[in-house]
Amino acid sequence: GESVGLHLPTLSVQEGDNSIINCAYSNSASDYFIWYKQESGKGPQFIIDIRSNMDKRQGQRVTVLLNKTVKHLSLQIAATQPGDSAVYFCAERIGGYGNKLVFGAGTILRVKS
Amino acid sequence: GAVVSQHPSRVICKSGTSVKIECRSLDFQATTMFWYRQFPKQSLMLMATSNEGSKATYEQGVEKDKFLINHASLTLSTLTVTSAHPEDSSFYICSASALAGGPDEQFFGPGTRLTVL
Numbered sequence: 001g002e003s004v005g006l007h008l009p010t011l012s013v014q015e016g017d018n019s020i021i022n023c024a025y026s027n028s029a030s031d032y033f034i035w036y037k038q039e040s041g042k043g044p045q046f047i048i049d050i051r052s053n054m055d056k057r058q059g060q061r062v063t064v065l066l067n068k069t070v071k072h073l074s075l076q077i078a079a080t081q082p083g084d085s086a087v088y089f090c091a092e093r094i095g096g097y098g099n100k101l102v103f104g105a106g107t108i109l110r111v112k113s
Numbered sequence: 114g115a116v117v118s119q120h121p122s123r124v125i126c127k128s129g130t131s132v133k134i135e136c137r138s139l140d141f142q143a144t145t146m147f148w149y150r151q152f153p154k155q156s157l158m159l160m161a162t163s164n165e166g167s168k169a170t171y172e173q174g175v176e177k178d179k180f181l182i183n184h185a186s187l188t189l190s191t192l193t194v195t196s197a198h199p200e201d202s203s204f205y206i207c208s209a210s211a212l213a214g215g216p217d218e219q220f221f222g223p224g225t226r227l228t229v230l
Contacts, residue, residue: 008154008155032217034218034219036221041204041224041226042223042224043117043119043206043221043222043223043224044157044206044221045221046218046220046221049217049218051217089156089157093217100147100159100162101147101159101208101219102159103156103157103158103159104156105156106155106156
């Protein structure tokens, strides 16, 4: 949904462990979902996407799960590394190709060495 | 991959002046460009959607006379913050969506840090 959070939740994990970041989206008509990674002072970086006709998609070390019944999206990062430390945002596209994205509130991932 | 650039990367200006930020798609044509604003420790908030050759569509609460958007070509959109005030200080990010038939994803620029004194 529309992001209004002032305090981003933080997930702290040990290097080498798996991370799971969750996101609740707002619009059941959203057809496309993306996870972005944002490092301090930089623009969002694409990680992985999934269309609404799928429930799972895997990339290199990352997996996105989509549960349309409860409007929930998750990002799993395997063998988390220090370089994975960043803020992670989910985004939903409303209205089809070329239409706007609505970003979630974001989650800070901190990887402890 | 598709690259989007922004210029300048950071700008400091005095209150009351206007600032122009450019967003360029470097290796693809973008039918649609989007402008976002991000305050510290917050998410990206969409300000407006810009289509080449037509007027931008602004989100609710965003003043179109204050944030002027021009999308004159398929590779360039500009955002002008007019009569800037300290509360306009923020991180401004653009994204671009390729022509129909291209990838679904939007490609984001590196952002522009605006500080209004």
